[in-house]
Amino acid sequence: MSQIAHPPHTSRFTFHFSLFTFHFFRALPVLMLIEKAWRWRMVRRFFQRPAPPAGPDPRLVSILQPILSGDPTLAAGLEANLRAQSRYTREFLWLVDSDDAPGQAICRDLIARYPDHRVRLILLPPPGVRQNPKMVKLIAGAAAAAGDVICVLDDDTRLPDSGLEQCLPYLDQPGVGLAFGLPYYVNFSNLWSSLVSAFVDSHSLLTYIPYTVLTEPFTINGMFYAVKRVELDAVGGFAGLEGTLADDFAVAQRFRAHGRRLAQTPLLHGISTQVTGPGHYLSLIQRWFIFPRESLLRYLSPRDKAIVYGLGLGPALFPLGVLLSLALRPSWGKGIYALTYFGVSCGLFAHLNHTYLGHATPLRGMALVPLIQALFPLQLLAALLAPQRIVWRGHLIAAESGGTLRFVRRRVPPGSADMRSSVAPQADGAVALDDSTD
Numbered sequence: 001m002s003q004i005a006h007p008p009h010t011s012r013f014t015f016h017f018s019l020f021t022f023h024f025f026r027a028l029p030v031l032m033l034i035e036k037a038w039r040w041r042m043v044r045r046f047f048q049r050p051a052p053p054a055g056p057d058p059r060l061v062s063i064l065q066p067i068l069s070g071d072p073t074l075a076a077g078l079e080a081n082l083r084a085q086s087r088y089t090r091e092f093l094w095l096v097d098s099d100d101a102p103g104q105a106i107c108r109d110l111i112a113r114y115p116d117h118r119v120r121l122i123l124l125p126p127p128g129v130r131q132n133p134k135m136v137k138l139i140a141g142a143a144a145a146a147g148d149v150i151c152v153l154d155d156d157t158r159l160p161d162s163g164l165e166q167c168l169p170y171l172d173q174p175g176v177g178l179a180f181g182l183p184y185y186v187n188f189s190n191l192w193s194s195l196v197s198a199f200v201d202s203h204s205l206l207t208y209i210p211y212t213v214l215t216e217p218f219t220i221n222g223m224f225y226a227v228k229r230v231e232l233d234a235v236g237g238f239a240g241l242e243g244t245l246a247d248d249f250a251v252a253q254r255f256r257a258h259g260r261r262l263a264q265t266p267l268l269h270g271i272s273t274q275v276t277g278p279g280h281y282l283s284l285i286q287r288w289f290i291f292p293r294e295s296l297l298r299y300l301s302p303r304d305k306a307i308v309y310g311l312g313l314g315p316a317l318f319p320l321g322v323l324l325s326l327a328l329r330p331s332w333g334k335g336i337y338a339l340t341y342f343g344v345s346c347g348l349f350a351h352l353n354h355t356y357l358g359h360a361t362p363l364r365g366m367a368l369v370p371l372i373q374a375l376f377p378l379q380l381l382a383a384l385l386a387p388q389r390i391v392w393r394g395h396l397i398a399a400e401s402g403g404t405l406r407f408v409r410r411r412v413p414p415g416s417a418d419m420r421s422s423v424a425p426q427a428d429g430a431v432a433l434d435d436s437t438d
């Protein structure tokens with residue numbers, strides 16, 4: 001039987017490619033340990049950098065906080081920010097839906113208990129069907145703010161003492177338009193909250209910091225960021241972004257489109273989210289995976305996408321591959337490597353938790369890290385296969401192709417006599433300043 005002849009150059013290419021692939025996968029276990037050590041080194045180097053010189057203090061810092069009731073730790077978080085020490089003069093603008101009676105009650109109680117603080121409660125109509133609830137509030141808050149520095153602070157996020165002093169000097173660096181911090185989670189009140197908090201704490205520093213060594217930041221952590229009023233006005237403010245699902249990425253892209261840099265600062269801020277059960281846990285994780293898929297990965301350059309996949313997807317899938325390989329073809333060598341890999345992961349995280357996070361993750365949370373690493377690929381797969389819908393404190397929101405959104409079902413306003421949900425558009429209304437504010 002005659003054989004089909006292949007061109008010699010094709011055979012050589014196939015041979016060399018196969019040889020490269022063989023050696024690559026043989027070296028992969030060692031490369032993944034080196035990659036972990038490199039991330040850890042980049043984090044240490046980041047925090048060892050000298051702080052930029054502080055410029056003149058801002059006349060007034062306006063802190064915008066979009067608020068929605070539903071988390072039992074909401075009041076404690078708002079109070080923590082009022083109590084946080086800062087040499088800057090601050091005003092807090094609490095932006096609350098007009099039908100959110102519990103949220104308004106929490107705000108009024110804190111305003112009464114802290115009469116010396118400058119706090120304004122701003123009531124707004126519920127957002128429209130295709131409007132981002134947070135962005136609508138930020139547009140109204142920016143219009144009402146009197147500060148020459150504008151900060152956006154999520155209602156579950158807690159600034160530390162002198163946190164603003166740690167962040168705002170970066171706004172005086174050449175070309176910087178926006179400065180943002182690094183999140184970690186502090187709620188370990190039950191298993192599901194612990195899983196979320198341990199997931200974030202074990203990934204946050206090792207994810208957000210190393211990629212900025214390879215490229216300029218192309219997105220921000222929307223839990224807290226700061227801009228100068230003149231810079232915000234120069235890029236057009238938040239107007240026009242209310243139809244975007246991932247508000248943090250939309251804001252980052254607006255600043256970058258106007259030639260402004262995004263500054264990753266060493267400010268660490270805690271977040272408290274009470275996760276009530278497995279359904280809440282899965283919906284929260286799914287929301288985190290949907291946001292980058294429907295926004296960030298659609299608009300990044302090929303180079304930035306390669307960095308995301310190289311530093312994100314590959315290392316995230318590897319731990320499950322280690323366990324599957326051990327389960328399918330067990331050996332002493334694989335067992336020793338698995339213990340080494342997960343041991344190194346826990347050891348590096350223990351160091352970061354002690355050195356930078358102030359032991360935010362307790363010992364029982366540390367024990368969850370190997371489980372979280374193994375579950376991550378399965379959670380990612382589930383998020384990709386599940387309907388692209390987000391549950392956020394009772395609201396059901398559809399993530400649409402291209403990065404837009406649509407309310408599928410609104411939560412029933414607490415205390416409402418009408419128990420039916422609605423997706424009807426809400427009429428636009430003017431900003432209402434509550435009479436109880438000072």
